[in-house]
Structure formats: structure tokens, C-alpha cells
Amino acid sequence: MVALVVHGGAGHWVEAERDAAVAGVRRAAAAGWRILDAGGTALDAVAAAVAALEDDPLFNAGRGAVLNAEGEVELDASIMAGDTLASGGVTCLRRVKNPVLVARRVMETTDCVLLAGAAATAFAREQGFADFDPVTDRRRARWEAERQSAARDDSVPGTVGAVALDAGGRLAAATSTGGRELKRPGRVGDSPVPGAGNYATAQAAVSATGWGEYMLRMATAKAIATRIEGGATPDAAAAAVLAEMQRVFGTPIGVICLDARGAIGVVHGTEGMPHAWRVHGDREVGARFAV
């Protein structure tokens, strides 16, 4: 049994972009699936899927990430291997094409789990990641309009993520984002933090999206993983924590998750969250805008 789910963000998607978003998550899932199908690891699969989403300027991660209050892009990402609980992350990373791949280097080449700010960017350069400007004309134009506007337009989708189970029974999760538009420089969101926006154990892999501060305060991904470990199905676990987030904070979240038998959970409290999935065995394959 191998399985993969990816999502492209649970924010507000304008009607005109929904098909493109579904096509984008389908391509990202295909990139991850090629790895799993060839006997590769869940870790490689989630890294490839999230890197594909980072490369697609439609999504708020890597190229196409939204700008902060100073008109800069600061990127957050993390990746986690369920079998070892190894985790790597970067926050407030600048001018890198694929933050999720830098996060993986943090995991694999340092004794740290999370690197922040200028030091994270310096680490990326040490590791050979070239200087790359992730700002697109479209995001810049939007930022120029938004920062002068009293009424905020919330039609920028959030965080992207992937979860996978490989043939060796290993689970992994990866998450990447540009964070909130007009965010304060130096703000750390949930995506780079294990237990908040991303988490994987021997029994559960979780990637979540939503208002980062609420996810940090709830330790949302850990809460979902704990429920799966306690015997809940991924769908039930994610739905329970979504309900808790709505009750406590009045805020919706989006979640993709997997258990070690390849059961999938996809929930969102928003109108949509483009996602794609594929599971061997019972041959579930699909991509859609909303559950």
C-alpha cells in the first residue's frame, strides 16, 4: 500500500482560478506519485510534491508567495519523517526557490530542527541554494493595492502541503508557505513548526493550513496525529480538530492526513481546498476543488 495526498491551500480561491489550482495539485501529486510508484520513500515523495507546488506561481509558497508588510517575501517550510520523527524547517527564509528542500537539508545535515531568518538564508547559500527572487509581478501588484486599501481582499490562498505513505510503511509530511500577506517581518507561522502546521509519526502524517497563529496556539497537527494514534480514522481526527478550532477560535482550517494503512483524511472548513490524492490497492485516484 502506498498513498499520497497534496493540497494547494484552503484560503479564498476566486472562481476563475479553481480549475487551474486543481490542475496544479494534480501535477504536484503526479510528481510525488512517480517516486512512490518507483519504490521511493514517502520523504522523497512529499518533498517532490511540495517543491512542484512551490514552483507553481499560482500557489502561496516558493515562487508566487505573498509579500510581507515591507514588500519582501519571507518563506516558511518544514518536512518530517514519521518513522524517525526527524524534522527540519526554515522560517523567514528569503530569496530561495524551494524552501522545502532547504528544510530537508536542515533535517539531514544539521543538529537543528528549525532555523530562522538571516541565518536560515545563509544556511541555504552554504548548501548551494542559489539566490532566487520568488516575487511575481502579480503578487507585487496585489501588494501595492492591498497595502493602501482599508478593505482587505482575502483572495490569496494559503499554505500548501503533502502527506505520503511508502511501500516500506513509512509516513512523511511536508508543508510550505509565504504566510499571511502584509505580515510583520520576522513572523513565524505554523508551517515550519512540527506539531503546529506539519507533523508525522509512525502512525500518522498531517499537513494543515489556516490562520497560523491559531494553529500554533492549538498545536493543531499534533492534536490530529494524537487522535489518529488513539484509533480515530484520519477523516474523523481532522474533523474533530477542525470543529475544536472553530469552537475555540471561530476559525476554519484545512487538513490533509494519512494513517499507516493508507486511509486518507481531507477536511476543510472553507469553501474549498484544491487537493489531489492517489492510493494503491483500492486504486483511489482523484483531484478536486472541495470535499
Add this chain to the structure above:
Amino acid sequence: MVALVVHGGAGHWVEAERDAAVAGVRRAAAAGWRILDAGGTALDAVAAAVAALEDDPLFNAGRGAVLNAEGEVELDASIMAGDTLASGGVTCLRRVKNPVLVARRVMETTDCVLLAGAAATAFAREQGFADFDPVTDRRRARWEAERQSAARDDSVPGTVGAVALDAGGRLAAATSTGGRELKRPGRVGDSPVPGAGNYATAQAAVSATGWGEYMLRMATAKAIATRIEGGATPDAAAAAVLAEMQRVFGTPIGVICLDARGAIGVVHGTEGMPHAWRVHGDREVGARFAV
């Protein structure tokens, strides 16, 4: 019922400093207790107790924090209010006397939960926190010796913390640290991250200490709080997660925690962890090096 527990770190304390450490945590507890006893909030009490530990150069937090690989001090701290799940934190903060008070300003004056690096330091200045050099001659001398030594001396105690319950039934937790000696600049530890080294809910307050990367990977403080919310006593909850950390990572932790009835949990897998506690009602008062 009001209650307070503080600790001064579960690292290796040399024999000669243990009495001073116990005296230090006793003073910090007294600072917190004065607030609770006067009808103040748990949040004010943990902030005062942790600020007192930051001011004491014996402890690895605030003044007396250990130096990183570049000979600089980078400070991590957070504070959390259980009744609202409000949380604030700073990581890689430089040249500030009381990181826990900056963390509280993040919580109370921004829409962020965690600020990192140069932006965190800039925020502290905006908020009126003066430039302050936390490096002591003793830590500098130690760093000079350590960075040239093959055999590392691990006799620098870690993270400090406090948990409190006030007369209004509100729980709070605060945690502060200089992190690991010779750490990579930009490294984010567990202390500033809700769910990792610090956590508070309506039913549980937790401050933990140990190897930060393992605590991030386990989401240790959230795991302990979840067990308390599930009905475990604070001592049993902390002991169960300590055992899990030892089983999975082979690493000990130290934990102080409280539930909403004022029951205290204190556990450490190390030889000691100076701590002090006080509980009204059954009038438990004490301070000691080890459980």
C-alpha cells in the same frame, strides 16, 4: 486555590552550585507568589518568576545565558495564558534583559505568536526594551574554553520555567532560555514554541526543559497537556511523556506542570532540577534540588 511551581533547569549542575540554584528558584517563586497572594493573575505570576530567573546569572536565561557558536547570546522565550490560549514568543532575540517580557508584548500587542531574529530584537526596541548585554564574564570564559575543547563539558544547566494557577482558576506557563551552548546561530529551540517547551490550556500548564530538538519533534508540552486534559494527574502525565522521550530518543527531560485544581507535577530524568513550589489550601511549600 492558587499554586505556583518554578524550575531552574534540568542540565548537569555541579555540586558546588546546587544550593545557590535552590535559593535562586526559591526567590523566583517568592516573586511569583507575591502576585498570586495579592490576587494577581497567573500570567503576571509566571512572568515575574521567569524574569527573576532571567535576572539571576546562575541560570541559562537572560543574563547568564550561554553563548552560541559565534560567541553571541541568542535568547528564546515564550508565555501562554491557558484561559484564552493566547501565546507570545521570541526566538534568536539579542541584547535584551528579559526575553519573557518581550514575549508577553508579542502576545499582547501584535497579531503574531512568535517573532524571530533581528525582527524580534527590533520589536523589543520599539516596545522600549533597552539594549542590554546578557553575557557574563563567566559564560564568556567558559565559551573560550569550550570551543577549543574536544571533550564537551555539559555542566551548563538549561531552560528555566514557571507555571501558575490563580484565584480566578486561570493557568499560565512561561519558559526562557539561552539554548544550547555553541548552538548554530539562528537555531530555534523548543522554549519559544507553544506545544514544544511551553503550553497552557484551561486545564493544564506545562513548562519543559531538555534537548530542544527532541521536544520540538515530540511536541512535548502539548503531549503532557493532552494527558492532563484526558484525566491524568500532572505527575503521571509528565512521567508518561518523560518515559516516552527516553524510549524514543534516549533523552531525559525535566517538566513542571499544574492542573486546574492546583495539583502539581514535577519530574526529571536527570540527576536534578532545582525547583520551588507553593500551593494554597493544603499549604504545600518547598524548594529542593531533586524530586
